[in-house]
Amino acid sequence: MRKTLYIIGLSAFVFSCTSQQNVKKNTYKPKTPVTQPKVVAKPQVQEKPKPQITNDHGVEFFTTNIADPAKNDNTVSYGSIVSAKPAGYKVVKTYFPAIAQNFRQKYLILHYTALPDDKSITVLTQQAVSAHYLVNNTGDNEIYQLVDENKRSYHAGVSAWRNDKNLNDTSIGIEIVNSGYTADASGKRLFVPFNDDQIKKVAALAKDIITRYQIPATNVLAHSDIAPTRKQDPGPLFPWKKLYDQYQIGMWYDDAMKQSYYDMAVSTDFTSKYNDSAFIFSVQTQLQKFGYGIELSGKWDDATKKTIEAFQYHFRPENYDGIMDAETWAILQALIQKYPVK
CATH class of the missing domain: 3.40.80.10 (Peptidoglycan recognition protein-like)
Incomplete structure (x- = not known):
């Protein structure tokens, strides 16, 4: 009898534990809602159709500018398009031409x-x-x-x-x-x-x-x-x-501007400071600023004289003695004013 009671008590204990595990296992936990990010549709960028490459007897040409001329970009080809021919591969012009390009000829x-x-x-x-x-x-x-x-x-x-x-x-x-x-x-x-x-x-x-x-x-x-x-x-x-x-080819100075600078040079006794190193350095700096590749020596050296002579050949051809007189100086100032370095 005692044995029978023991078995019944053990069975009840096992059933009780199992029931508690099942209750714990099946306890409901509400899920935290997850907000999915909205997918924003990207607008379709419509590429402008590019002009066609011209093919003449197997030679390709592109004679249209699709770039920005204000940036001096230009896609025009003034000859045939030169392309690589890598062995075993094909070079295609699916995306030709890129707009970021310009001419070698400056x-x-x-x-x-x-x-x-x-x-x-x-x-x-x-x-x-x-x-x-x-x-x-x-x-x-x-x-x-x-x-x-x-x-x-x-x-x-x-x-x-x-x-x-x-x-x-x-x-x-x-x-x-x-x-x-x-x-x-x-x-x-x-x-x-x-x-x-x-x-x-x-x-x-x-x-x-x-x-x-x-x-x-x-x-x-x-x-x-x-x-x-x-x-x-x-x-x-x-x-x-x-x-x-x-x-309308090349550069030239404006007469009124040149005359203004000439009057200024004459009124300030231009010749009295001619051999001052500071004045020479200033002249060399101005020639360099305009464009000439000249060293700033502060002396009337041979290179400076030849540079002034070259300037006179172009802009003051009546007298090309290589001396920076008041008229040559005035012409230089007028040109710097008209054609500043950008």
């Missing part, structure tokens, strides 16, 4: 050959010097192209203007057939004038290049501007003012 540099027509052709095509174009002196309507505009020609050499150096990398060169100069008994250079028909050719060619590549007036220069200690071309008889007045 400068137009003018030269004379100092040689007659036939020798000019030989030297510029067969030797280690070249130009993109050669303007002859034979009276016809031809202009010789010698180098692809997309390639560097070897015309500028060691050169600088404003913040740029080695201008072969960023320029187009035009050579003009002209004998250059001879020297008289005193050593003064006597330059040979240019033919009017040549100048018309130069103007038409320069205008075309400047327009296509958006070359600013400050970047249309003489070889002597970018290499004043080495070069004199195209010299003081090249008609820069005529190109400016008749064709």
